[in-house]
Amino acid sequence: MAGIQLAHIQKRYGTTEVIPDFSLDIEPGEFLVFLGPSGCGKSTLLRMIAGLEPVSDGEIRIADQPVTHLPPGARNLAMVFQHYALYPHMTVRENMAFGLKNIGLAEAEIERRITEAARMLELDKLLARKPIQLSGGQRQRVAIGRAVVKEPGAFLFDEPLSNLDAALRNRTRVELARLHQRLKTTMVFVTHDQVEAMTLATRIVVMNQGRIEQVGSPIEIYRRPATKFVAGFIGSPAMNFIDAAPIASDNRHLTVRLPDGTELETAINADQLGNGPLVAGVRAESLQIDESSPIRGRADVIERLGERTLAYVTLRDGAVVVAEAHRESPIASGDHVGLRFDTRNIHIFDQAGRAWHGN
Amino acid sequence: MSSLTSSLADAPVQDTTRVRTRSYSNRHWGNALFVLPFVCVYIALLVIPVADGFWMSLHDLDVLSGDSTWVGLQNFVRLWHDGIFRGAVWNTFVFVLMTTPAFVALGLALALALNRQDRTGTALRTIFFGSSVLSVTIVTLVWRLVFMTDIGLLANVMHFFGLSAINPLTSSALALPAIALVTVWWIIGLPMMLFLAALQQIPEEIYEAAAMDNASRWRTFWAITLPSIRRTVALVATIEVILQFQLFGQAQLMTNGGPNNASRPIVQFIYEAGFQQWALGYSAAAAQVLFGLMLIGVSIQMWLSRRHDAQ
Numbered sequence: 243m244a245g246i247q248l249a250h251i252q253k254r255y256g257t258t259e260v261i262p263d264f265s266l267d268i269e270p271g272e273f274l275v276f277l278g279p280s281g282c283g284k285s286t287l288l289r290m291i292a293g294l295e296p297v298s299d300g301e302i303r304i305a306d307q308p309v310t311h312l313p314p315g316a317r318n319l320a321m322v323f324q325h326y327a328l329y330p331h332m333t334v335r336e337n338m339a340f341g342l343k344n345i346g347l348a349e350a351e352i353e354r355r356i357t358e359a360a361r362m363l364e365l366d367k368l369l370a371r372k373p374i375q376l377s378g379g380q381r382q383r384v385a386i387g388r389a390v391v392k393e394p395g396a397f398l399f400d401e402p403l404s405n406l407d408a409a410l411r412n413r414t415r416v417e418l419a420r421l422h423q424r425l426k427t428t429m430v431f432v433t434h435d436q437v438e439a440m441t442l443a444t445r446i447v448v449m450n451q452g453r454i455e456q457v458g459s460p461i462e463i464y465r466r467p468a469t470k471f472v473a474g475f476i477g478s479p480a481m482n483f484i485d486a487a488p489i490a491s492d493n494r495h496l497t498v499r500l501p502d503g504t505e506l507e508t509a510i511n512a513d514q515l516g517n518g519p520l521v522a523g524v525r526a527e528s529l530q531i532d533e534s535s536p537i538r539g540r541a542d543v544i545e546r547l548g549e550r551t552l553a554y555v556t557l558r559d560g561a562v563v564v565a566e567a568h569r570e571s572p573i574a575s576g577d578h579v580g581l582r583f584d585t586r587n588i589h590i591f592d593q594a595g596r597a598w599h600g601n
Numbered sequence: 602m603s604s605l606t607s608s609l610a611d612a613p614v615q616d617t618t619r620v621r622t623r624s625y626s627n628r629h630w631g632n633a634l635f636v637l638p639f640v641c642v643y644i645a646l647l648v649i650p651v652a653d654g655f656w657m658s659l660h661d662l663d664v665l666s667g668d669s670t671w672v673g674l675q676n677f678v679r680l681w682h683d684g685i686f687r688g689a690v691w692n693t694f695v696f697v698l699m700t701t702p703a704f705v706a707l708g709l710a711l712a713l714a715l716n717r718q719d720r721t722g723t724a725l726r727t728i729f730f731g732s733s734v735l736s737v738t739i740v741t742l743v744w745r746l747v748f749m750t751d752i753g754l755l756a757n758v759m760h761f762f763g764l765s766a767i768n769p770l771t772s773s774a775l776a777l778p779a780i781a782l783v784t785v786w787w788i789i790g791l792p793m794m795l796f797l798a799a800l801q802q803i804p805e806e807i808y809e810a811a812a813m814d815n816a817s818r819w820r821t822f823w824a825i826t827l828p829s830i831r832r833t834v835a836l837v838a839t840i841e842v843i844l845q846f847q848l849f850g851q852a853q854l855m856t857n858g859g860p861n862n863a864s865r866p867i868v869q870f871i872y873e874a875g876f877q878q879w880a881l882g883y884s885a886a887a888a889q890v891l892f893g894l895m896l897i898g899v900s901i902q903m904w905l906s907r908r909h910d911a912q
Contacts, residue, residue, distance in 0.1 A: 294809050315815030327806035331828040340824070341814030388810075 243427045244305035244318065244395030245270040246291060251300035253286055253452075260286055261452040264300070268396075269444075273422050273429045277439040278449035279475070284432045285400055287449075291430065292321050292398050305395050315344070320389035321398040325405060326381045328373040328388070334360075335369040338388050355391040362424075363387045363417075379410045386421070396428035403438060415441060436476050440464070448472045466599050470591040473523050479552060482529060482563040486522040486590070488515060495600075496590065498522055501559040504537050508588045509600020521591040524563075526552060528584035531567040535580035539563070544575050555579060651892075657885035664879045676886035686887060688862050689870040690894070692777055696848050696866060697898070699781040701841045705834060707785065708792025713826075715793070716800045726797070730790030737787075737850035744783045745770070745855060773863040776856045780864055784851055788844075792837045799833035800826070835906040839899055846895045867891045 246268040253261040261283045268274050276284035289295035291302060293314035302310045309317045320341075328337050335356060342352045360366045363383045373381055382402060389397055399418075403411045419442055422429055433439055439446050440460040448455040448463060448471075456468035467473035473481045486498035489505065496512040498520060499505050506522065531541075531553055539555040542562070551567040565581055567573050590598040658677070661670040680686045711729055715722050732740070747754045748770050756766035769775035803826065811821045827834075849868040852858060858865030858873075867887060875884030 292809075292813065294812065314809070314812040319813065321810070321813045323806050323810060325804065325806055327804070327810035329807060329810070329825060331831075340811075340816070344815040344817075344820060388814075392814075 243270045246396060246428065246430065247301075247303040247306075248287075248291070249301045249303070251287070251290060251302065252298045253283070253290060253295070254298045259452070264452065264454065266447065266454065266457070268428060268430060270305075270428055271426050272444040273431065273442055275431045275433060275439040275443035275446045276449055277433060277436060277443075277446050277475075278455075279434060282449045283452035284434075284449050288398055288400055288430060288432045292319055293317050294321075315341075318395040319398055320392045320394035320396075321400065322382075322385045322389050322402045324401045326373070326385040328381060328384055330373050333370055333372055334365060334376075334384050334387075337373070337384060338391050341388065341392055352391075355393070356387075359387045359390045362390070362421075378406055379414065382406060382414060383417075386418075390421070390425070394427070396430060399429065399431040401433055402431075403433070404435070411438075418442060436478070440476075448475060450475075467523075467589065467597050469597055470521065470523070470595040473589060473591070473597060477525055479526050479564045481523045481525050481589070483591075484522045484524070484557075484561055484563065486520045488512070488517055488520060496598075498590070500557075501561060502537075502557045506583055506585055506588060508590060509586045510588075510590050510598045511601075514598055515590065515592060518593050520593075523589040523591060523597075524583060524587065526564045526566045528587035529563060529565040530582045530584070531555075531565050531571060531573060531579050532582035533580050535582040537581045537583070538578060539581060541573055541575060541577045541579050544573060553579065555581060557581075654885045654888055657882055658889045660882045662880075662882040662885075664881055669882075672882065676883050677890070679883065680886055680890060685862055685865065686867075686870055689865045689867045690890070692862075692864060693846060693848060693866045693868075693891075693894075696777060696781055696784075697842060697845045699778060700784055700845045701838055703781070703785045704789065704792045704841045705837055707789055708837060709796045709830075709834070711789065711793045712796030712800055713822075716797055726793070729793055732786060733788050733790035735787065738854065740783060740787045741851055741854040744779075744786075748779065770856050771860055773860050776860060776864040780848070780851045780855055783855070784845070784848070787851075792841070795833055795837055796830065799830040803829045831906075831909065835902065839902050842898045842902060843895055846891065846898065867894075 248264055248266045248268075251261060251264040252259070264283075264287065276287060278284050286295055290297050291304075293309070293312060293316075297310055300310070301308060304317055304319070314321075329340065332340065338356050338359065339352050342355065356369070360369055363386060365380075365383055365387050368376060368380060368384070373384065376384065382405075385402070402418075403414055406414060415438060418429075418431075422442075431438070431442060440463075443460055445457060446460055446463050447457050450471050456463055456472045458466075458468075463472060463476055467476060467481075470483070474483065484500050486500055486506075489497050489499050491497040491507070491512065493507060494512055495507055496510045496515060497505060497507045500522065508522075527550075537557075539557045541553045541555050543554040545552040545554075546569070548569065550569050551571050551573065553565050553567055553573055554562055555565050556562050563581070565579075573579060586600055588600070592598065659671065659673060661668075661672045661676070663669075715726050715729070748768050750756065750768040750771070751766055753768070756768070759766045767775070769779035807825060807829075808821065811825050816824065847868050848866040849872065852864050852866050852869050853872075856864045858869050868891065871884050871887045871891065874880050874887060
């Protein structure tokens, strides 16, 4: 397994700057996920690591060796592509053997690796088939198998699950997690799907417009988002954002007033923030339907998800928030409901979009 | 009672079945109307002339007197013993063997070189395809000027390098290769375009996967590109075999089949027999031989391609 260092990586297409200045150390053996919306530069970054895209500036090192200008095949990496990229005229076995033959590996060793990977990925019975004779899930397993037999220093995955249906995506996700536990090889995974990122990653790199918004473990990213962008991007349903004005209080904790007049005392140290307008962020699970609460609103839409119920509630000032009710809550569309904020889990965002959390 | 109920109930069912059958039958014949115009034209312009040509080949047909005598296969026996016809068959085969591989190899090479999305690529594609729109008279005129003895472009170039000038069109050994060269220059654009279309169908990701798999450019070409476009290779080869077997205009206008019949193709033989010597039966027999040769050529090509597909 190999670590990957990205130092001041830049990428420009003509005058368009896609990645302005990107630095990151990927630890050997970790499962790192680049997460971000379409066009944020995550795939470009992965392709630069792979050598499929030239770097405009900066340095890439793999296993402490500079590889910035090496061709893709010389970097000891294996990549799994979004559309599988299997060679359509070759059988599964030939697909897996192609890269190994190119480096002059002995036939016996090629056979050993293919047999082992096929057994691990349950491809034994498919080795003589061509890609067109396989289902989407089987093709993806072959693509993973083709990467595994190379025994690379690191695996690169470019949105490999996005072409699979929901059930197969979940199953393949688990298989990938197992694969990582088993091989313990460095894996770099690109996705725009936060569930994939949260479930697979050792660390997540949230990207926006070619820049890192936050690097952290899935729980850190979820519990303590560094910016308003991260807070809004991670979590389903998305975090509720409500305009908030700081008000003077004797308490050392920040107290804010919401547009409907509700005053909330947060767990955030008031000294950290100035007097400018703020935004309060609260996730649905920290905003519970509670009839005894004086904060009132009208439930417009009810979503019953089985393990919990979500209510889209319009507050008195017209703002809409998503709140959580018990899974068997009798709440119905049109009901006037009370809302209880879990003030320990309120996040505050300043005008620069920086997040502040309670201790 | 029950049988009465049963027979009452059956009556309309039988009617419906009959109506449905009739309706289906009507619809079936109605559908045929859609292909009728094509079938009529196909029969009138292809099936009847081919059948008529075969019928003519079994006759000694004098156009001037209008006499027609049944001779059976005698025209074919005459062809077999006709040295000029055998020479024409040989010339045509050699021409097809010279041009078809050149169209495939050169067309593919050009397509590979020009498969790029920039202005130079677009301009060069247009230039290479441009010659295809010229008529055979223009093309042969241009090349006759190039090959002109002593004062043509070729002669000047050879003089420049200190070589003695030669007009290939007057050489028995070089006339046919010269016509092949002109033909390739003239219509290389079509194979190039077909190969370009095929190359652009190969997903870029496959090349990226090959790059990750350490494949050299040469290995990528043999292991990825060529297998991915093998149907187009077969298509180009088939089209060119059919087209080049029908060589006529270039030979007629550049060498008139000479020197010493060295560049006379079958179609020119057919033309001369039919419309200069007015021996239409003999000419029709030669056309049947050409049709048979083309059929054999294309069948072998298709068989090879299918066998490769099956493997």
